[in-house]
Amino acid sequence: MISYVKRLFFPPLILLFLGACGVIPFHKTVVVKKETKKEVHKVTAPPVDGMVFIPGGTFKMGSTRKANEAPVHTVTVKGFYLDETEVTVAEYERFCRATKRRMPQQPEWSDDNHPVVNVDWKHARAFAHWAGKRLPTEAEWEYAARSTMPGTGYAPNPKTRYKMSYGNIADESLLQIKLRFPIKQRYDDGYIHSAPVASFPANIFGVYDLEGNVLEWCADWYSASYYKTSPPKNPRGPAKGNYKVIRGASWNRSGAYLRSTFRSWYPPACAFNFLGFRCAKDL
Numbered sequence: 001m002i003s004y005v006k007r008l009f010f011p012p013l014i015l016l017f018l019g020a021c022g023v024i025p026f027h028k029t030v031v032v033k034k035e036t037k038k039e040v041h042k043v044t045a046p047p048v049d050g051m052v053f054i055p056g057g058t059f060k061m062g063s064t065r066k067a068n069e070a071p072v073h074t075v076t077v078k079g080f081y082l083d084e085t086e087v088t089v090a091e092y093e094r095f096c097r098a099t100k101r102r103m104p105q106q107p108e109w110s111d112d113n114h115p116v117v118n119v120d121w122k123h124a125r126a127f128a129h130w131a132g133k134r135l136p137t138e139a140e141w142e143y144a145a146r147s148t149m150p151g152t153g154y155a156p157n158p159k160t161r162y163k164m165s166y167g168n169i170a171d172e173s174l175l176q177i178k179l180r181f182p183i184k185q186r187y188d189d190g191y192i193h194s195a196p197v198a199s200f201p202a203n204i205f206g207v208y209d210l211e212g213n214v215l216e217w218c219a220d221w222y223s224a225s226y227y228k229t230s231p232p233k234n235p236r237g238p239a240k241g242n243y244k245v246i247r248g249a250s251w252n253r254s255g256a257y258l259r260s261t262f263r264s265w266y267p268p269a270c271a272f273n274f275l276g277f278r279c280a281k282d283l
């Protein structure tokens with residue numbers, strides 16, 4: 001009996017041991033269920049620490065809710081890695097030490113595990129290059145935020161739209177410091193300012209805080225009319241411009257910002273205490 005048990009369990013245990021030691025590389029299989037077509041895509045990608053692999057695919061980008069989100073157009077993005085979380089204060093401090101840059105002043109409510117803020121676009125891009133990564137394109141950002149969902153909202157179930165699924169946004173707690181500020185009514189996420197990254201549930205890809213905490217720089221220049229001429233495959237934005245695309249919502253944003261198609265923009269030299277970033281990487 002004992003020898004039979006050994007034969008049954010010993011080989012798998014050896015394989016597990018070798019894998020854990022790095023002798024046999026583990027490859028993560030990402031399985032994504034597309035709700036609309038009931039398809040299951042299996043993609044094999046080597047794991048990258050702190051990032052999730054977003055399988056490529058085709059989706060309807062944009063909406064008819066605002067002129068700069070129209071027209072709704074078909075976009076295909078190839079698979080890419082995306083940081084699970086916004087870049088943290090601790091990660092950015094390592095970058096500043098390594099490259100002998102000045103660490104931007106962080107707000108008094110922040111801490112090592114909060115998203116870094118007060119970083120302009122060029123420094124965000126410099127961090128990404130230093131880390132062997134890049135900033136995500138606007139199309140990649142929207143795809144990661146909504147491609148597995150039939151609508152433009154963040155929540156997979158419309159009945160739960162105004163509950164936990166929004167993460168850290170401008171909620172009723174913000175009224176403690178800002179009276180008469182636009183907030184999500186009857187929603188209290190418990191954070192007046194930024195929250196430690198990944199304080200709220202991840203989306204279906206395993207990405208945290210796309211929908212809140214701090215706004216995020218994208219790689220693209222902004223153009224209100226770009227969707228009229230956007231290429232159907234891996235669009236990267238206009239060749240030049242005066243503003244960079246900003247995506248998501250933040251601790252001081254709600255309303256239209258809670259739409260996954262919502263587009264915002266700032267001059268690249270801007271830096272605010274509600275604006276951060278995350279990185280992407282090619283397969």
Ligand SMILES: [Ca+2]
Binds near residue numbers: 170
């Ligand atoms: Ca909040």
Ligand SMILES: [Ca+2]
Binds near residue numbers: 213215249
């Ligand atoms: Ca965010």
